[in-house]
Amino acid sequence: MPGELLLDRPERISYAFVDNGKTYSTVVGLYHEGKLVPLEGPYEPLPEDYIVGIVNEVKFSGYSVDINAPFPAYLSSREIRERYAMSDTILAKIALVDEVRSIELVDAKKLPAGRLVKVSSVKIPRIIGKKNSMIDMIKAATTCDIFAGRNGYVWITGSGNATLAEKAIRMIEAQAHTKGLTDRVSVYLKEAKQ
Amino acid sequence: MQLNGDIMGGSAANKMPLLVGGKRVDGRGVEDLRNIKIVARVLNDADGSAYIEWGKNKILAGVYGPSECIPRHDQSLYRAVVKCRYSMAPFSGMEEHGRSGPNRRSKELSKVIKEAFENVIVSENFPKTQIEVYLEVLQSDGGTRCAAVTAAAVALADAGIPMKDMINAVAVCKIDGEMAVDPGKEEDNFGESDMPIAFSPRTGEVLLFQMDGLLTKDELERGFSLARSASDKIRQLQVDAIKKVYDEPREERFLVISK
Numbered sequence: 001m002p003g004e005l006l007l008d009r010p011e012r013i014s015y016a017f018v019d020n021g022k023t024y025s026t027v028v029g030l031y032h033e034g035k036l037v038p039l040e041g042p043y044e045p046l047p048e049d050y051i052v053g054i055v056n057e058v059k060f061s062g063y064s065v066d067i068n069a070p071f072p073a074y075l076s077s078r079e080i081r082e083r084y085a086m087s088d089t090i091l092a093k094i095a096l097v098d099e100v101r102s103i104e105l106v107d108a109k110k111l112p113a114g115r116l117v118k119v120s121s122v123k124i125p126r127i128i129g130k131k132n133s134m135i136d137m138i139k140a141a142t143t144c145d146i147f148a149g150r151n152g153y154v155w156i157t158g159s160g161n162a163t164l165a166e167k168a169i170r171m172i173e174a175q176a177h178t179k180g181l182t183d184r185v186s187v188y189l190k191e192a193k194q
Numbered sequence: 195m196q197l198n199g200d201i202m203g204g205s206a207a208n209k210m211p212l213l214v215g216g217k218r219v220d221g222r223g224v225e226d227l228r229n230i231k232i233v234a235r236v237l238n239d240a241d242g243s244a245y246i247e248w249g250k251n252k253i254l255a256g257v258y259g260p261s262e263c264i265p266r267h268d269q270s271l272y273r274a275v276v277k278c279r280y281s282m283a284p285f286s287g288m289e290e291h292g293r294s295g296p297n298r299r300s301k302e303l304s305k306v307i308k309e310a311f312e313n314v315i316v317s318e319n320f321p322k323t324q325i326e327v328y329l330e331v332l333q334s335d336g337g338t339r340c341a342a343v344t345a346a347a348v349a350l351a352d353a354g355i356p357m358k359d360m361i362n363a364v365a366v367c368k369i370d371g372e373m374a375v376d377p378g379k380e381e382d383n384f385g386e387s388d389m390p391i392a393f394s395p396r397t398g399e400v401l402l403f404q405m406d407g408l409l410t411k412d413e414l415e416r417g418f419s420l421a422r423s424a425s426d427k428i429r430q431l432q433v434d435a436i437k438k439v440y441d442e443p444r445e446e447r448f449l450v451i452s453k
Contacts, residue, residue, distance in 0.1 A: 003314075028436055041353075070259070070320050
C-alpha cells in the first residue's frame with residue numbers, strides 16, 4: 001500500500017522511497033525479500049524491451065507509435081524496409097529511452113491481421129510464464145499465434161480460437177497475483193475445448 | 195450555504211438543537227463517523243477508479259494517466275502535472291445546483307483537492323505527462339470534498355500511480371458549543387463552525403485545511419485530535435477496499451450498488 005512501512009532502514013528498492021531513514025512503499029504491491037512487485041501501474045519503457053505498438057501518426061521520416069506508455073515512441077524510417085499506414089500493429093524493440101523520455105524503436109515488423117488485447121504491463125510476466133510456459137500452453141490449446149508485448153499489448157493472430165485465447169488472457173490478468181495459476185488456466189482451457 | 199430556515203425551524207433564536215444529551219440529529223455521538231463504504235476498481239475504461247458512499251454522499255472517482263500532457267503549454271519538463279475536476283451532478287441534491295458544470299464552488303474544490311494530491315504523488319517519475327482525477331458527486335449530503343479526497347486516493351492507488359501516502363480527509367464541526375467529527379448537511383449549515391482537513395496518515399501532515407466560522411485555539415486542537423483519530427479509521431477502510439480487488443478478482447469491472 002502507498003505509504004506502508006517496508007523496512008526500518010534506508011534501502012534503494014524500486015517503487016519505494018526513503019524518508020527519515022526508513023523505507024516506504026509508493027504503490028500497491030507484493031513485497032518479498034527486498035523486492036517490491038507492483039500489482040498495477042503504468043508501463044515504464046526500458047531499452048531492449050520487445051513491445052507491440054500501434055502506428056498512430058505517419059511523419060516525414062518515420063512513425064509515431066502508441067506503445068501504452070506515458071510517452072509517445074518514434075520509429076525512424078531508416079530502421080525499416082516496410083511502409084506502414086496509420087493503425088497498423090507492429091512488433092518492435094525499444095532502442096533508447098533518454099532523460100526526457102523520448103523513446104526510439106528499432107527492429108520493427110508488421111504483425112498479421114488479428115486482435116489486440118490490452119492488459120496492464122505488470123501482468124505480462126504472468127501471461128508469458130516461467131520459460132514461456134503459460135503462453136506456450138495457450139498457443140497449443142488455441143492454435144493461435146500470440147505476441148505478448150512487454151508494454152501490455154497482446155496480439156492474437158492466426159486461424160485458431162482467438163476468443164478462447166483472449167478469455168484465458170483476461171483470466172490471467174484478473175488472477176495474476178495468485179498461486180497455482182498455470183494449473184487453473186490449463187484446466188480452464190481443457191474444459192473450454194470440450 | 196444558508197437556507198432561510200424553513201427546514202430546520204426558523205431563525206437562530208428558535209433553531210433546532212443539534213446536540214441533545216451527547217446525541218446528534220442523526221443519532222451519532224460526537225466522535226462517530228457516518229457509515230462509509232468504499233469499492234475500488236468499478237470502471238472498465240479508467241486506469242483507476244473508486245466509488246464511495248459516505249452517509250448519504252455518493253461519489254464516483256476516475257483516474258487517468260500518466261499520459262501525454264495536452265495542451266502542451268501545461269507540460270512540465272520535470273514532473274507530471276496533476277489535474278483535478280470536481281463536479282456535482284445536477285441531481286446531486288443541493289438546491290442551487292440546477293445545472294452542472296464549472297462554477298465558483300467546484301473550481302475551488304478542484305483546486306484544493308489537486309493541491310492536496312500534488313504533495314503525495316511521486317510526479318518526478320513522469321515528466322511531460324498529466325495525471326487526471328475526475329470526481330463526480332452523484333448525491334451530496336455535506337462533506338463531499340472529504341469523501342471525494344478519500345475516494346480519489348483509492349482510485350489513484352488502484353491506477354498504480356506511485357504515491358508517498360494514501361491520503362484521506364474528514365471534517366470536524368462545532369455544534370451547540372461542542373466539537374464533533376464528520377458533520378452532516380444540517381450540522382454543516384446550522385452549526386457554528388465547519389473545518390475540513392486532509393491528512394497524510396503516514397506523517398500526520400495536513401494537506402488540506404479550510405474553515406468556516408470561528409473557533410478558539412482549544413476548540414481547534416480538540417477538532418484536530420478528533421479528525422486524526424477519524425482519519426485512521428478511514429485509512430483502514432481504504433486499505434480494505436484495495437485489498438478486496440485482489441482477494442476477490444473479477445474479470446469485468448462494474449459498479450455494485452449497495453443494498
